Each structure stands twice: as C-alpha cells, then as structure tokens.
Amino acid sequence: xxxxxxxxxxxxxxxxxxxxxxxxxxxxxxxxxxxxxxxxxxxxxxxxxxxxxxxxxxxxxxxxxxxxxxxxxxxxxxxxxxxxxxxxxxxxxxxxxxxxxxxxxxxxxxxxxxxxxxxxxxxxxxxxxxxxxxxxxxxxxxxxxxxxxxxxxxxxxxxxxxxxxxxxxxxxxxxxxxxxxxxxxxxxxxxxxxxxxxxxxxxxxxxxxxxxxxxxxxxxxxxxxxxxxxxxxxxxxxxxxxxxxxxxxxxxxxxxxxxxxxxxxxxxxxxxxxxxxxxxxxxxxxxxxxxxxxxxxxxxxxxxxxxxxxxxxxxxxxxxxxxxxxxxxxxxxxxxxxxxxxxxxxxxxxxxxxxxxxxxxxxxxxxxxxxxxxxxxxxxxxxxxxxxxxxxxxxxxxxxxxxxxxxxxxxxxxxxxxxxxx
Numbered sequence: 001x002x003x004x005x006x007x008x009x010x011x012x013x014x015x016x017x018x019x020x021x022x023x024x025x026x027x028x029x030x031x032x033x034x035x036x037x038x039x040x041x042x043x044x045x046x047x048x049x050x051x052x053x054x055x056x057x058x059x060x061x062x063x064x065x066x067x068x069x070x071x072x073x074x075x076x077x078x079x080x081x082x083x084x085x086x087x088x089x090x091x092x093x094x095x096x097x098x099x100x101x102x103x104x105x106x107x108x109x110x111x112x113x114x115x116x117x118x119x120x121x122x123x124x125x126x127x128x129x130x131x132x133x134x135x136x137x138x139x140x141x142x143x144x145x146x147x148x149x150x151x152x153x154x155x156x157x158x159x160x161x162x163x164x165x166x167x168x169x170x171x172x173x174x175x176x177x178x179x180x181x182x183x184x185x186x187x188x189x190x191x192x193x194x195x196x197x198x199x200x201x202x203x204x205x206x207x208x209x210x211x212x213x214x215x216x217x218x219x220x221x222x223x224x225x226x227x228x229x230x231x232x233x234x235x236x237x238x239x240x241x242x243x244x245x246x247x248x249x250x251x252x253x254x255x256x257x258x259x260x261x262x263x264x265x266x267x268x269x270x271x272x273x274x275x276x277x278x279x280x281x282x283x284x285x286x287x288x289x290x291x292x293x294x295x296x297x298x299x300x301x302x303x304x305x306x307x308x309x310x311x312x313x314x315x316x317x318x319x320x321x322x323x324x325x326x327x328x329x330x331x332x333x334x335x336x337x338x339x340x341x342x343x344x345x346x347x348x349x350x351x352x353x354x355x356x357x358x359x360x361x362x363x364x365x366x367x368x369x370x371x372x373x374x375x376x377x378x379x380x381x382x383x384x385x386x387x388x389x390x391x392x393x394x395x396x397x398x399x400x401x402x403x404x405x406x407x408x409x410x411x412x413x414x415x416x417x418x419x420x421x422x
Contacts, residue, residue, distance in 0.1 A: 003349050005033045005339075006068035007057075009041040012075055014302075014317050016044035016324035019072040019093070021332040022055035028336065029056040032348025036060040036068070045328035069350055071112075072335050079106055087111030090342075090350060092335055094118055094131060095364055097375060104375055108365040113352065116372070117334065121361040128337040129358070133177045134330040135320040140181030140259070142322050143286045144170075147255045148189060150284045150304065150312045156190020167192045169252060172211070173270050173295065174259035175202040178288060182257050183209045191255070196246065198234055214249055216241045246270070251278035256285045258295035266293035273297040281310030290315035338362075 005028050007020040018041050020028075025035050035057040039049055049059045065071060065084045073093035077085070085091065088111060095116035097104050107114040117131040147170075148155055157167035170186045172179050175197040183206060186193045193211035195202075200222055203213040215221060220238045234242070250256060250271065256279075260268050267289035276285065276298055287299040298305060299315045306312050320327040341358060344351035353359060354366075364372045 002032045002034045003069040004064075004067055005035045005070040005072060006060075006065050007035065007037040007041055007052075007072050008062065008065060008081070009038045010074050011078060011081070014321065015075055016321050017074045017328045017331060018042040018045045018047065018324075019074050019328075019332060019335055020052070020057075021047065021329050022051045023329075024332040024336040025052055025055040025057040028339070031340065031343050031345075033070070034058070036064045038062055038064070042328070044324055046325040047328070070339065072339070074331065076100075076103060076107075082106060082110040082112065085110060085112055088113065090115065090352065092117060092339065097364060097372075101375070104364060104370055108368055108370045111368050113366045114364040115338070115359075115362045116364045117338070117362065119362045119364075119372070120338070121357060123357070126338075126358055129334050131331060131334045134334055135327055136176065136178040136259075137181045138323050138327050138330070139288055139319040140178030140257075141185045142319050143178070143257045143259075143288055144182050144185040144189065144255075146314055146316060146319075146322070147257060147284045147286045150314055151255060151282070153254075153282070154190075155186070168254040169194075170255040170257070171195070171214075171249060171253045172257050172259070173246075175199070175206055176259060178259045179257075180205060180209065182259070183211045186255070187211065194249065194253075196242075198238075198242070214245065216245055247272075247275050247278070250275045253279065254283050256283075257288065258285070259288045260295050261289045261292055267295050269297060270295040271297060276307055276311050276313070277309055279309070279311045282312075283310075284312045284314060286314040286316075288319060291317055 007018065010017065020037060025037065028035050037049070037052040037057045037059055039059050039061060042048065042052060053059055062084065065081070066086055068085070068089055071077070071085060071089055071091045073091065076093055076095045077091060091107070091112045092115045095114060095118070097116055117129070120126050120129050120131065151168060153168065154165050155168045158165040168191045170191040170193045172182045172193065172195040175183070175195050179195060179197070183193050183195055187210045194214050195206045195211050196214045198215065198221065206213045216238065218238070220235060256271065258270050260270055262268065271285060276296070285296050287294045287296040289295045290299045290301045294315065296313055298307060299313050301315050302317045304312055304314050316322060338358065341356070342350055342352050364370065364375065370376045
C-alpha cells in the first residue's frame with residue numbers, strides 16, 4: 001500500500017472549493033499515492049464523488065484523515081480538524097497566517113508539516129503553483145460579472161432605432177492579476193475602461209487591453225517600482241495628488257472595482273465616503289479587499305450595501321469561490337504541481353527536500369515548531385500584548401501577485417498598489 005493523500009470536504013460554509021479534481025487524483029495515483037476523497041468534498045464545485053472514484057480515488061469520510069501522509073486543503077485546517085491528523089503529516093493549503101498567530105501555533109503543536117501556498121516564490125519554476133494568480137484571475141473576472149449584475153443596465157454602447165444606450169464607464173483600481181482580468185472582462189462586455197496603479201510598467205499593459213491609464217505621472221511615479229516588479233510605498237505628497245485625481249475621476253464612473261491588499265496589514269483605503277457620495281445613483285463599487293478591511297469606506301464583508309445616494313457597494317466574500325467549479329480545477333493543479341516536486345519518483349513516496357527554495361519559502365511549521373522566518377521568532381517569544389506585524393512582512397498584489405520582500409523604509413502610508421481572495 002502506498003502513502004495516502006487525503007482530500008477533505010471544506011468545513012467553512014463560505015468555501016465551496018475543493019483541493020483536488022478528477023485529473024489531479026488520477027495523476028496523484030500515478031505518482032504512487034493512494035488517494036482518499038471525503039464524501040461530498042467536490043459537490044459544491046460540481047464534481048460528484050463518482051468522478052473522483054472513476055479517476056482512481058477512494059471515497060471516504062473525515063476519519064480517514066488520521067491515516068493520511070498528505071492532506072490537501074483549500075483553507076487552513078481548524079483545531080478540530082488538526083486533532084484528526086497524524087503527527088508528521090504534510091498539510092498543504094492557503095494558510096492565511098498573518099494575524100493568526102494562535103492558528104499557526106496550533107499547526108506546530110499538532111506536529112504537522114504545514115505549507116502555505118500563498119508564499120510560493122515568484123520564480124519561473126513555480127508559475128504552475130501560483131495559487132494567488134490562479135484564484136485572483138477568476139476574482140477579477142467575477143468582480144466585473146457581479147458589478148454588471150448589480151448595475152442593472154447594459155454595459156456596451158448600443159445604437160438602436162429607439163435611441164443610443166451609452167457604454168458604462170468602468171474604473172479599475174490596482175492592475176495586478178485581478179485588475180488585468182477585470183479590465184479584459186469589462187472591455188469584452190463593451191464598457192469604457194480606465195485603470196490606475198502606482199507602477200509605471202503596468203501602463204503599457206493597461207493600454208494593450210484597450211483601456212486608458214490614469215495616474216499622476218511625476219518623477220516619483222517614474223521611480224515607483226522595485227527591481228522585482230512591485231510598487232514602492234509612495235510619499236504622502238504623491239498619495240494626496242493621486243487621491244485628488246482619483247476623486248475627480250470616480251465621480252464620473254458607473255462601476256469601480258478595487259483590488260489593493262498588503263498582507264499582514266489592513267487593506268489601504270482608496271475610496272472615501274466623500275468619493276462614494278460624489279457618484280451617480282445606480283453606480284456600483286466592487287471591493288475585492290473587503291475581507292481585509294476593504295479599500296472602500298462603507299464596504300461591509302458579505303453584504304451589498306446601498307448608500308443614501310443610491311450607490312451599491314459590493315462586498316462579497318471569497319470571490320474566487322463564486323466560480324468554484326473553475327477555481328477548484330485551477331487550485332487543484334497548483335497543489336499537484338507543488339506536491340510533485342516533493343515526491344521521490346523512484347521510491348514513489350513523499351521526500352521533502354528542506355533545502356529546496358520552494359519548500360523553504362512555503363514551509364510554515366515542521367517538527368513541532370513554527371519554522372517560517374516571518375513567524376518563527378514571534379512564536380518563540382512570549383507576549384503580553386497582541387502580536388505586531390512582522391518587520392519582514394511582504395507586499396503582495398491584492399489581485400493575486402506574489403509577495404515580495406519589502407525593503408525597510410521610513411514609515412509611510414500604504415500605497416494604492418494592489419494578490420490574494422484571498
């Protein structure tokens with residue numbers, strides 16, 4: 001009998017995704033694993049148990065986790081789930097560790113080797129494992145679809161004998177993975193699209209998709225990108241100029257989509273209550289950062305709020321999960337691609353190479369300890385007050401780009417730079 005890979009049903013009622021697909025189950029079996037999928041795990045992603053069984057998986061129950069050598073999940077396991085895992089098991093998921101010190105400590109206490117997929121390094125060999133990009137791509141698409149549904153008007157210009165329907169003006173704030181897909185989707189639907197970001201390099205990308213780029217293009221803007229392709233934090237003076245330009249622009253828009261996130265910190269506020277109040281009745285704002293405090297003043301997680309002036313602020317949770325049937329297929333491939341790198345093909349078993357760059361970047365806990373450098377020190381030191389954000393916290397693209405190490409600098413307000421719905 002080979003080593004066992006277990007695919008549980010996600011317990012969070014807001015999580016319809018699953019960590020495997022029939023294709024990845026078949027490929028895991030080909031690597032030498034015995035795959036057990038919990039009954040009903042894929043139903044909310046439109047994958048019936050029979051499809052997993054046909055692919056070579058066994059249909060089991062939650063108790064089967066106890067004998068698993070590898071557990072593949074979407075979300076970080078709960079304390080109750082951890083009690084059902086054997087010590088030494090490899091657990092691979094989107095761990096969401098920032099601000100969740102107790103949960104990270106629980107992973108270590110359970111003795112599991114936990115890998116946080118959102119920490120996958122931004123290198124060529126890891127592209128197929130990039131969960132932030134695969135999920136943010138769908139989030140950007142779905143944000144436009146959700147906006148169109150709430151807008152209750154046509155997005156493209158329509159010239160008819162009865163008159164002309166004007167095209168919807170759509171503004172994308174943050175041009176990472178989600179932002180680029182939102183631009184492309186809105187353009188396909190016929191909207192007039194503008195977009196903003198503090199990174200000069202994205203201007204060409206925005207224009208290549210048929211949208212107009214909006215930014216204060218001064219000398220600071222021209223130097224606002226690190227060697228790794230990430231935005232630097234901008235000065236307060238620049239942010240004030242950008243905010244003034246944005247405020248004037250937002251007042252004329254029908255749809256606004258925001259995508260800015262900085263892991264380990266609250267989402268930067270990009271749209272103030274005054275900006276919302278300046279918009280026309282019936283306008284729509286979609287906040288993809290609502291789970292981290294939101295980019296939009298007045299956004300409420302899990303709600304669609306209508307303001308006094310008739311503007312709808314959409315704050316759906318887990319936006320990639322709103323297209324779970326697609327999101328699960330991509331996420332499952334990300335997990336398989338990563339797990340495959342840790343398999344000894346000759347012995348047909350898991351062989352974690354702890355000196356591998358991918359392993360070092362993503363391993364959160366191992367051997368009963370918190371080992372990731374961003375969290376290990378915090379885990380070892382007793383605290384008498386809430387944990388501070390690690391000095392080495394990483395700047396990520398809210399729309400799904402990879403985190404990159406952030407250089408120390410004088411304290412400044414977060415930039416409007418946008419991956420990572422989550």
